[in-house]
Amino acid sequence: MTEPLLRMKGISKRFPGVLALDNVDFEVGPGEIHALLGENGAGKSTLLKILSGAQKPDAGAITLGGEEISLSHPHDAQLRGIVTIYQEFTLAPNMTICENVFIGREPGAGGFVNWRKMAAETRALTHRIGLDLNPMTLVRDLSVAEQQMVEIARALSMKSRIIVMDEPTSALSASEVEKLVRIVRDLKAQGLSIIFVTHRLEEVMEICDRYTVLRDGKLAGGGAVAETNIDGIIRMMVGREVTALFAHREAPTLGPVVLAVEGLTRRGDAQDPHATVLDDVSLHVRAGEILGLAGLVGAGRTETARAIFGADPFDAGRVTIDGKPVAIRSPQDAIRHGIGLVPEDRKQQALFLSLAIRTNMSVASLGQLERFGIFVDEAKERKLIEEYKRMLNIRMASPEQLVANLSGGNQQKVVLARWLALRPRVLIVDEPTRGIDVGAKVEVHNLLFEMARSGIAVIAISSELPEVLAVSDRIVTLREGRVTGEILRDQADQEKLMAMMTLGASRAA
Amino acid sequence: MTDATSTRRGADFDLFGFLARFAPLIFLLVLMAGFAIMEPKFLAPINLFNVLRQVSIYGLLAIGMTFVILTAGIDLSIGSLLAFAGLVAAAVSKGGLSNRFTVGEGQDDAGYAWYLAALTAIAVGMIGGYLQGFAITRLKVPPFVVTLGGMSAFRGAALLFADGGPISGFEPNFVWWGQGKVGPIPIPVIVFLVFAILAHVVLRYTRYGRQVYAVGGNVEAARLSGLNVRSVVTSVYVIMGFFAGLGAFVLSARLNSAEAVAGTGYELTVIASVVIGGTSLFGGVGTIFGTVIGTILIGVLLNGLVLLKVSSYIQQIIIGVIIVLAVAFDTFAKSRRRRV
Numbered sequence: 001m002t003e004p005l006l007r008m009k010g011i012s013k014r015f016p017g018v019l020a021l022d023n024v025d026f027e028v029g030p031g032e033i034h035a036l037l038g039e040n041g042a043g044k045s046t047l048l049k050i051l052s053g054a055q056k057p058d059a060g061a062i063t064l065g066g067e068e069i070s071l072s073h074p075h076d077a078q079l080r081g082i083v084t085i086y087q088e089f090t091l092a093p094n095m096t097i098c099e100n101v102f103i104g105r106e107p108g109a110g111g112f113v114n115w116r117k118m119a120a121e122t123r124a125l126t127h128r129i130g131l132d133l134n135p136m137t138l139v140r141d142l143s144v145a146e147q148q149m150v151e152i153a154r155a156l157s158m159k160s161r162i163i164v165m166d167e168p169t170s171a172l173s174a175s176e177v178e179k180l181v182r183i184v185r186d187l188k189a190q191g192l193s194i195i196f197v198t199h200r201l202e203e204v205m206e207i208c209d210r211y212t213v214l215r216d217g218k219l220a221g222g223g224a225v226a227e228t229n230i231d232g233i234i235r236m237m238v239g240r241e242v243t244a245l246f247a248h249r250e251a252p253t254l255g256p257v258v259l260a261v262e263g264l265t266r267r268g269d270a271q272d273p274h275a276t277v278l279d280d281v282s283l284h285v286r287a288g289e290i291l292g293l294a295g296l297v298g299a300g301r302t303e304t305a306r307a308i309f310g311a312d313p314f315d316a317g318r319v320t321i322d323g324k325p326v327a328i329r330s331p332q333d334a335i336r337h338g339i340g341l342v343p344e345d346r347k348q349q350a351l352f353l354s355l356a357i358r359t360n361m362s363v364a365s366l367g368q369l370e371r372f373g374i375f376v377d378e379a380k381e382r383k384l385i386e387e388y389k390r391m392l393n394i395r396m397a398s399p400e401q402l403v404a405n406l407s408g409g410n411q412q413k414v415v416l417a418r419w420l421a422l423r424p425r426v427l428i429v430d431e432p433t434r435g436i437d438v439g440a441k442v443e444v445h446n447l448l449f450e451m452a453r454s455g456i457a458v459i460a461i462s463s464e465l466p467e468v469l470a471v472s473d474r475i476v477t478l479r480e481g482r483v484t485g486e487i488l489r490d491q492a493d494q495e496k497l498m499a500m501m502t503l504g505a506s507r508a509a
Numbered sequence: 510m511t512d513a514t515s516t517r518r519g520a521d522f523d524l525f526g527f528l529a530r531f532a533p534l535i536f537l538l539v540l541m542a543g544f545a546i547m548e549p550k551f552l553a554p555i556n557l558f559n560v561l562r563q564v565s566i567y568g569l570l571a572i573g574m575t576f577v578i579l580t581a582g583i584d585l586s587i588g589s590l591l592a593f594a595g596l597v598a599a600a601v602s603k604g605g606l607s608n609r610f611t612v613g614e615g616q617d618d619a620g621y622a623w624y625l626a627a628l629t630a631i632a633v634g635m636i637g638g639y640l641q642g643f644a645i646t647r648l649k650v651p652p653f654v655v656t657l658g659g660m661s662a663f664r665g666a667a668l669l670f671a672d673g674g675p676i677s678g679f680e681p682n683f684v685w686w687g688q689g690k691v692g693p694i695p696i697p698v699i700v701f702l703v704f705a706i707l708a709h710v711v712l713r714y715t716r717y718g719r720q721v722y723a724v725g726g727n728v729e730a731a732r733l734s735g736l737n738v739r740s741v742v743t744s745v746y747v748i749m750g751f752f753a754g755l756g757a758f759v760l761s762a763r764l765n766s767a768e769a770v771a772g773t774g775y776e777l778t779v780i781a782s783v784v785i786g787g788t789s790l791f792g793g794v795g796t797i798f799g800t801v802i803g804t805i806l807i808g809v810l811l812n813g814l815v816l817l818k819v820s821s822y823i824q825q826i827i828i829g830v831i832i833v834l835a836v837a838f839d840t841f842a843k844s845r846r847r848r849v
Contacts, residue, residue, distance in 0.1 A: 331733050332735045359722065
């Protein structure tokens with residue numbers, strides 16, 4: 001290998017009660033796309049924070065281009081040409097693209113901004129990454145993918161040598177990912193190094209040159225991507241064989257149709273150009289069945305789920321349970337009819353981060369835990385928590401622990417437990433494994449299988465096609481708010497699904 | 510593995526968490542010790558009961574405010590609402606509303622019993638709270654704005670109602686609620702502590718209490734968990750109104766008078782008490798125990814400063830600084846929680 005551009009040597013970082021990084025070495029060569037991998041909690045985020053100057057290591061040295069540097073502030077890192085693009089963007093939505101690109105470094109003199117120059121330079125930067133947008137457009141009017149491009153343009157404007165991307169593809173649709181991949185390759189060709197943090201190993205195999213795996217804060221291994229395969233990387237990440245990865249279940253026994261939706265329609269909001277219209281969506285799911293809902297981002301999967309659950313209003317359509325039409329105008333109505341929803345954004349929409357695991361788990365089923373009409377029967381509550389802790393294998397110290405202190409996988413299990421405690425007839429899970437590590441993903445899949453086996457009708461939404469293919473018995477695809485196809489799992493593969501999602505072709509059995 | 514580390518972290522003794530939880534109590538004890546050294550009279554039982562009596566009205570309001578702030582709301586109208594509720598109740602106890610608006614007639618002495626006055630004050634408070642809750646949940650106006658409006662509107666209503674000046678001189682049974690004692694303990698202190706215990710039970714042990722924390726912790730998650738967010742939010746303002754009315758009754762009894770300027774500036778002291786007691790302005794975090802400690806802390810501070818002959822202007826400066834520091838601490842604690 002050539003002399004590395006970036007070398008982090010012997011990096012250690014301790015937080016109260018945990019050694020987040022233990023003597024980790026990390027090297028990135030010039031013009032290299034480098035994958036930084038590991039389960040949640042393996043130390044990736046801490047390493048990124050040290051690299052971006054947000055946190056200082058307790059021990060270790062960092063050299064850039066052979067010169068030893070110290071990064072004590074995010075500004076230091078940026079000056080050195082190390083720019084980090086976080087999963088949650090740091091753009092100001094009510095400002096224009098060019099203001100965002102040059103925020104804090106606006107061209108001009110005497111305190112005045114030279115708008116013309118700023119716009120021209122922004123246009124040059126965005127052209128470099130193949131984005132053709134008016135620099136004066138407000139960022140809030142852009143799609144997520146376009147906002148990411150603005151982040152990249154901003155990184156380029158800082159004359160960066162290394163761009164760190166934290167989960168850049170998690171919020172993108174497949175075609176947007178492709179575009180991002182092209183851009184990343186372009187940047188590489190221009191001599192930049194990219195550090196890529198992702199959970200999607202297929203992408204690593206496709207894009208990256210080399211990889212580094214962290215496990216429990218230690219270096220687990222690394223090397224050239226060409227010399228390994230996905231299974232090898234997973235083994236390195238989890239430190240064990242994951243044989244059941246994305247396994248199917250045996251043929252299910254299906255009961256009668258529990259939930260049916262006919263002609264679900266939601267007109268777009270005139271105020272909001274991104275509002276997705278649901279146009280005549282019809283689907284059904286049987287007891288004991290797992291129905292996969294596939295589509296690109298913005299296809300209306302989440303919107304369908306939220307409409308069925310009463311979280312968003314819809315303009316037309318009929319929902320029936322056991323063949324009888326039901327009126328669902330709020331989540332309360334849906335819950336009363338036995339429908340549950342595990343929403344896509346765990347932290348924003350499902351968890352009470354400031355509260356204990358206990359409250360998080362029992363919040364929806366307090367009605368069953370009632371005592372004397374108003375009190376919560378805490379003995380019963382403890383029993384319930386103990387039951388689901390065992391059933392879902394939730395690793396926690398005590399029910400009084402803050403849910404914020406659990407890992408992503410265990411948090412998701414707490415949310416699942418909340419719904420299972422209600423004994424739902426229909427459970428909709430939206431991105432059930434987003435942001436959780438490989439081992440926990442498998443556990444969540446198995447939980448979905450078990451729920452279906454117990455007779456629950458499950459609707460599973462996922463952006464990851466391998467996941468949709470693994471968990472579903474039958475798959476319905478959506479595009480731009482319309483159902484474009486339906487296919488049994490046995491007959492489906494990634495290519496077919498992708499075609500149904502993008503072309504709206506083949507109305508298969 | 511991830512899970513193992515997080516479990517280990519949870520089991521560790523968390524010094525910061527401990528401090529965050531007991532900081533108000535520790536601060537209170539330190540403060541009391543300091544005052545006791547500088548002024549031995551401070552620890553005299555009569556003075557301590559005096560402190561409690563002085564804070565009991567603030568304390569009643571702070572109990573209601575805890576519910577409001579737990580949902581990440583705020584109520585600036587309480588001082589005004591208290592004045593208005595106190596006047597209406599006083600008028601009732603003096604012989605009803607008709608008497609008051611009968612021009613030229615001398616008021617007859619046939620007033621209504623104290624409990625009707627109390628019920629009136631509480632009813633006025635709850636209606637006022639409901640109106641504000643309605644504006645917040647149905648008209649979707651932020652609590653700060655709604656209650657800022659209420660602060661002005663209720664004060665105006667009080668001034669309008671008190672056109673003839675303060676209403677004074679109640680029957681002895683009424684006055685007892687403000688000036689009476691059971692043994693050495695002033696009645697307002699007993700009212701405060703009884704309702705504090707009640708509120709603690711409600712927040713800690715009932716379904717409703719859980720819902721208040723849940724709505725404050727994450728509105729969207731609460732809605733998607735099937736809670737009726739609107740009614741929970743409305744209810745906390747009704748509860749706040751209940752305590753504004755109760756406070757109005759006790760204050761009128763103590764002063765043996767109700768007037769339109771009563772309660773001016775109370776909102777600041779009350780919010781300070783709640784925040785100092787560890788309730789987060791971001792919602793979802795806080796306890797009645799903390800609020801009681803916070804209230805007493807403010808009382809001790811004011812009382813001690815008076816004993817030390819510090820000017821009341823400086824007292825106001827100190828309260829202002831403490832409020833900002835308490836919120837700064839809360840923000841720091843929140844960012845720490847998030848980092849974990």
